[in-house]
Amino acid sequence: MLEYKPITTEQNEANLIALLSENQEEEKKVPAEKNTHFSLALYDADLYIGGITANKWMNATHISLLAVNKAYRGKGYGTELLKKAETFASESGSKLITIHTQDYQAKSFYEQYGYQVFGQLEDTPFSGTTKYYLVKHI
Template sequence: MNDNLQEDLVISKDWTEEETKVVCDGLIKYNRRSSRPLDEQWSDTINLILKTKDDKVVGGIMCNMFMYSLYIDVLWVDEKYRGHDYGSKLIAGVEEIAKEKGCILVDTCTYSYQSPDFYVKCGYEIYGILEGFPEGIKKYHLKKVI
């Protein structure tokens, strides 16, 4: 750290999309420089959408691939269609694509009121539980080697 740096910096709660991109790009540049050779397979997005025959969206899964791992960010199936294996099929679909792209690990998190048991049924292992949320809610961190 440079102690001679005397610039006055300001922390602002106001931000633009461009400023957010500068921060994210800066982190990505640092990560790529620091994690060689893992940047050979760096990042990608894998999304699958569940639709009715008339194109109404009733579910989907949104994932980010990063350094040979896949992070499941969003998984949702409309309540009307739950319990019919659509969630499992969405997970299996992204896992297959991720594996084809060289991923070796999948991870995600979910809350106790959402679906930790569902992920366990899909072969995920709970590796951490974060407690301290109101009303006894817990956050589960899960992973699966693919």
Template sequence: MHIELTTQPPEAELKILSKGIQSYNSGYLTEQVATEPDTRFAVFARNNQGIVVGGIRANAYWNYCIIELLWLASEARGQRIGSQLIHAAEAHAKSCGFEYVRTETLDIQAKPFYQKLGYNVFGELPDYPKGHTTYCLIKKL
């Protein structure tokens, strides 16, 4: 046996890992759930010149949509653009049949913003990153 660490894993070998866990899960989950592909998507906010000034990167599977990140340029903040991005992501997730949205945010970021939009804290990761707290939030669609 040989153990190898790489910071540039080949896509084909990453697929081997995905197929392997799907095969294992199929012994416990329905085939449809075990082999469900990721639904990756993004929502962008662009200014009048077409430049991206914010957006959401998301991934969805197993009836959950995961907002991986939400970012707004400083000039786009305070204009309800963040709320519009969230609503667009939620609408897309719901139209695809997903029932929940979850995300994480740092204590220095957007916890009150998400809570105002109906998200509830279900967990905290203290000292992640060091000196800060990460909040895990969820919302039923």
């Protein structure tokens, strides 16, 4: 009998990755590769002021989150965090980096560093805003 059961996100993701990796190996004859995580935080003494997280899988790195405390913006810290993630991506064999941002966030910031919009969704994640998907080939 089949049944739906709640499990932790971590366990579910591990099981899903195993299934998808098996399918990839069968269909494309490309061996699965383990995800590599990148996480870096920036502090001013004991005050957390920002950070970045990313995930590298196969030939791509996706920057999941990047933020800097409003009081510290415009001082190059976001640029430094982005460059450190790009170095991680390059050194770990990525050919491209992806990121998404909202129209009221950092689209122009990423574009000035060579990221290009490849897609967008209007009214996402709420009405009146647009989510942009960007890529940079490295």
